[in-house]
Amino acid sequence: MIEAKALSKAFGPILAVDRVSFKVNKGEVLGFLGPNGAGKSTTMRMLSCFLPPDGGTATVLGHDIVKDSVEVRRRIGYLAENVPAYDEMTAESFLRFICDARGIRGKERVAAIDRVADTCALAGVMHQPIGTLSKGYRRRVGLAQALAHDPAVLILDEPTDGLDPNQKHEVRQLIRRMAREKCIVISTHLLEEVDAICTRIIIIARGRILEDSTPEALRQREGGSLDEIFRKLTTRPGSRAAGGRP
Amino acid sequence: MTGFASIFKRELRGYFSTPLAYVFLVIFLLFASFMTFQHGFYEMRSASLRLFFMNMPLLFIFLAPAMAMRLWAEERRTNSIELLMTLPVTVAQAVLGKFFAAWTVIALALVLTCPMVITVCYLGQPDPGPIIGGYFGTMLLAGAYLAIGSFFSSLTRNQVIAFVLSVVACALFLYASSPAAMDYLSGFIPLKGVEVIESLSIQLRFESLLRGVVDLRDAAFFLILGAAWLCANVLTLKERMAAG
Numbered sequence: 001m002i003e004a005k006a007l008s009k010a011f012g013p014i015l016a017v018d019r020v021s022f023k024v025n026k027g028e029v030l031g032f033l034g035p036n037g038a039g040k041s042t043t044m045r046m047l048s049c050f051l052p053p054d055g056g057t058a059t060v061l062g063h064d065i066v067k068d069s070v071e072v073r074r075r076i077g078y079l080a081e082n083v084p085a086y087d088e089m090t091a092e093s094f095l096r097f098i099c100d101a102r103g104i105r106g107k108e109r110v111a112a113i114d115r116v117a118d119t120c121a122l123a124g125v126m127h128q129p130i131g132t133l134s135k136g137y138r139r140r141v142g143l144a145q146a147l148a149h150d151p152a153v154l155i156l157d158e159p160t161d162g163l164d165p166n167q168k169h170e171v172r173q174l175i176r177r178m179a180r181e182k183c184i185v186i187s188t189h190l191l192e193e194v195d196a197i198c199t200r201i202i203i204i205a206r207g208r209i210l211e212d213s214t215p216e217a218l219r220q221r222e223g224g225s226l227d228e229i230f231r232k233l234t235t236r237p238g239s240r241a242a243g244g245r246p
Numbered sequence: 247m248t249g250f251a252s253i254f255k256r257e258l259r260g261y262f263s264t265p266l267a268y269v270f271l272v273i274f275l276l277f278a279s280f281m282t283f284q285h286g287f288y289e290m291r292s293a294s295l296r297l298f299f300m301n302m303p304l305l306f307i308f309l310a311p312a313m314a315m316r317l318w319a320e321e322r323r324t325n326s327i328e329l330l331m332t333l334p335v336t337v338a339q340a341v342l343g344k345f346f347a348a349w350t351v352i353a354l355a356l357v358l359t360c361p362m363v364i365t366v367c368y369l370g371q372p373d374p375g376p377i378i379g380g381y382f383g384t385m386l387l388a389g390a391y392l393a394i395g396s397f398f399s400s401l402t403r404n405q406v407i408a409f410v411l412s413v414v415a416c417a418l419f420l421y422a423s424s425p426a427a428m429d430y431l432s433g434f435i436p437l438k439g440v441e442v443i444e445s446l447s448i449q450l451r452f453e454s455l456l457r458g459v460v461d462l463r464d465a466a467f468f469l470i471l472g473a474a475w476l477c478a479n480v481l482t483l484k485e486r487m488a489a490g
Contacts, residue, residue, distance in 0.1 A: 011490050042490075048332045052488050074334040084329040086256075088264055100252035101333045145329070 001026050001153055001183040002047065006056030008207075009042050016042040018207035019056060024200075026152075029179045031198030032187035035234050039207040040187040041081050044157050047185070048078035060153055074102070077146030081157040081187075083139050087131030091122055091141050094130055095148060102149045116144035119174060135162040143171065154184045160193060172196050191226040205234045249335035253343030254350075257317075261351050266316075274309055274355045279362065281305070293370025298362055299380035299456055303420050303449060306352075306388050311412035313351060314395025315405045317344045318483065323403040331487060337480050345396055345476060352388045356381060375458025383455030386468035387448060391416050393475035400483045416448075419471075423447030 002024040009017040017039040024030045032040045045051040047058055049069040057064055063071040086094060095116065099109040117123060120140040125133055130141055139162060146154060159175070160168040175184060175197050188194065194201055194215055201218065203211040210233050211218065215226060222229045261267035282298040290297065321327040330340060366372045395412040402408050421427055423444045432440050444450070448471075451464045 045328070050328050050332050050487065051490060070334045070336060073332055076332075078332045080325070080328045080332070082325055084324065084326040086260070086326055087324065088260065089256075093259070097252060097256045098333070100255065101249060101335055103248040103334075 002058065002060050002185065004043075004047070004056070004058040007043060007046055007053050007058055008055035009039075009046060009051060010054050015207050017046070017053075020204070020207070020209055021056075022202055022209065022212055024183050024185060026183050027180055028200055029175060029184045029186065029198045030200045030202060031194040032185065032202055032204060033189065033191070033194060033230065034187075034204040035189065038205045038234075040204060041157055042207075043204070044078075044155050044185065044187060045080075048076060048080075048155050049073050050078075050080075074149075075151055076153040076155055077149065077151035078154075079139075079142045079146045079156045079159055081161075083142035085130045085138065085141060085145070088129055090127050090129055091117075091133070091137075091144075092126040094141065095144060098145045098148050104149060112148050112150075115150075116147045119147065120144040121170070136164060136167050139163060140167075140171075143174075152182055154178070154182055156184065156186045158187055158189075160188070160190070168193075191230060194226060203230065203233050210234065249333070249339035250343045253330075253335065253340050254347050257344050257347030258350055261347065266313075267351050270309065270313060270351065271355050271358060274305070275358055277305055278302075278359060282362070293366045293372040295362060295366055295372070295377050295380055296456065298359070299376075299384060302380075302384045303387060303452055306384075306391050307413060307416045307420060310352070310388050310391035311395040311398075311409050311416065313348045314392050314412060315399050315409040317348065317396050318400040318479075319403055319405045319408045322400075322486070323405075327487070337483050337487075341396065341476055341479050341483065345392060348392050348396070349385075349389055352392070353385060356384060373458065376456060377458075379455045379458040379460055382460060382465075383452050383468075386455070386465060386472075387452055390419075390448065390468045390471045390475070393472040393479070394419075397475045397479040397482065400479050400486065419446065419448045421449070423450050 004020055004022050006019040006021055007017055008015070008019055020039070020043055032043065034040050042051065046053045047060065047065065049065050049072050052066060057066050059065070060072045061075050063075070065072050089097070092113065095113045096109065099105070099112055104112050117126060120143050122137070122140060122144055125137050130138060133141065139159070143156070143159060146156065160171050163171060172193065175186070178184065179197070179199070186198070198215060201211070201213060201215050202209055218229055219226065222232065278298065278301065281301040285297050285300075287297050318327075321330065331337070363377060394415050395408070398412040398415065399405070399408040401411070428440060428444065431443060435443075451467050454461055454464050
């Protein structure tokens with residue numbers, strides 16, 4: 001459902017993403033794993049059509065992210081890393097705006113908001129301005145926003161960051177529940193998370209894919225815990241994981 | 247259309263869910279009427295709103311950029327632009343949605359000046375032409391200023407910088423044709439150049455609309471001016487977003 005072909009992006013002299021290619025199918029939960037500054041967020045921003053790639057392209061459900069970006073955006077749900085939202089709006093009016101912008105109207109809209117408020121456990125905070133919410137609730141509003149149109153493809157940038165252990169558990173369960181009918185890409189630097197929900201794993205550092213495999217296969221081949229494998233792969237000579245200068 | 251309508255609605259609500267719209271309306275109405283009476287509304291002994299409209303170019307030099315400065319600067323500062331631009335909405339729809347929301351608040355402000363119209367109608371028999379032309383011209387003028395403000399708002403994450411730059415740009419368009427500026431410019435710019443600058447002046451076009459005869463060229467001037475700044479707005483936003 002997602003196919004990236006040699007996606008590249010540079011910010012000035014810094015090559016943030018360097019010819020990244022991969023495929024994700026329905027029913028898969030792909031975990032993007034990598035140190036900070038490895039290019040995870042940049043890749044996700046390109047897939048969600050926020051950043052145009054400098055080279056290469058990707059298709060989401062058959063639509064090209066460059067030529068057909070509005071169609072792609074219609075079909076995916078995206079949660080950005082820092083959970084952008086309009087702080088002065090209440091959670092409810094914010095979700096109403098999202099539904100409007102996605103063309104969900106009337107009864108459908110009421111149903112959609114009820115559904116996501118329920119899945120993301122927002123019942124108590126619907127009338128509170130988003131700026132006053134705790135980090136965990138804010139992220140859940142962001143997640144609700146990404147789910148409002150029940151997208152076939154979900155791109156979640158660190159969906160459990162800043163949540164407490166209970167909330168982390170809930171979000172992971174939610175992702176696992178949705179995994180069967182959807183295609184989900186998450187980024188994380190928590191290895192336990194990969195173990196808990198991902199069916200596939202891509203390790204990325206300095207903008208390049210170092211490993212594209214399943215957690216089990218990786219463990220069998222390299223031996224040891226995912227932790228050790230991650231350290232071994234991302235700190236190999238020549239792949240120092242610091243912002244990735246070319 | 248969905249994208250435009252939803253952004254327009256959200257922005258318009260945004261103005262009224264924060265004190266911004268109310269402060270704007272009160273300040274505008276206060277200054278608009280104060281300046282009219284201060285400049286001798288009664289002493290003129292004629293039932294016309296000429297004095298009222300004459301202040302508009304100066305008043306909106308400050309008020310339109312104040313309305314426009316948050317449009318994109320805030321969106322970029324809080325990063326909510328990443329949310330907005332990953333919705334199925336084009337940049338042009340977003341720019342227009344925000345622009346028309348701000349313009350609607352200004353239209354409301356002008357509607358609320360109706361007591362001035364009632365006053366002159368009570369005092370005498372005003373010629374409706376200049377009043378209609380005045381409102382029409384003020385709307386166009388404010389629209390052009392807003393487009394300038396929206397453009398500068400997309401250049402920076404800082405609202406104060408956006409405000410200052412747009413005030414300066416609006417003032418340049420307004421005062422380009424003032425006798426002092428013309429004298430100065432003719433010192434080192436050839437006559438043709440001075441004529442071009444004069445033809446770009448907001449003041450002259452606005453005064454012509456105030457006479458009550460709506461000249462299509464004057465209306466087109468404001469519309470083209472506004473459209474050009476909005477196009478520049480779309481282009482800079484796209485470029486800024488690509489740069490990350």
